[in-house]
Amino acid sequence: MTIDLNSQYDCANASSDLPDLMAQLDAVRSSSVSSVEQQDEINRLENQIRFIQNKCDIPHSNH
Numbered sequence: 001m002t003i004d005l006n007s008q009y010d011c012a013n014a015s016s017d018l019p020d021l022m023a024q025l026d027a028v029r030s031s032s033v034s035s036v037e038q039q040d041e042i043n044r045l046e047n048q049i050r051f052i053q054n055k056c057d058i059p060h061s062n063h
Contacts (some may be wrong), residue, residue, distance in 0.1 A: 005048055005051050005052070009051075009052065009055055009056075011052075011055065011056035014052050014056045014058060017052060018049065018052055018053070018058070021045055021048050021049050021052070022049065024045055025042065025045040025046065025049065028041050028042055028045065029042060
C-alpha cells in the first residue's frame with residue numbers, strides 16, 4: 001500500500017492508515033530475512049508513520 005503523504009494529507013484517514021502501516025512494519029520486522037531492501041522498507045514505513053503522527057498531532061508510540 002502506498003499512501004500519498006504530502007502537505008495535503010487528510011488526517012481523517014490516519015485512523016485507518018496508521019494501523020495498516022504499523023501492521024506492515026511489524027510484518028517486515030518479524031521476517032527472518034535481513035537485507036538492505038528490508039531495512040529500506042522499515043525506514044520507509046517508520047518515516048510514513050512519523051509523518052502522519054507529526055502532521056496530525058498524534059502521540060508517538062513505540063514504533
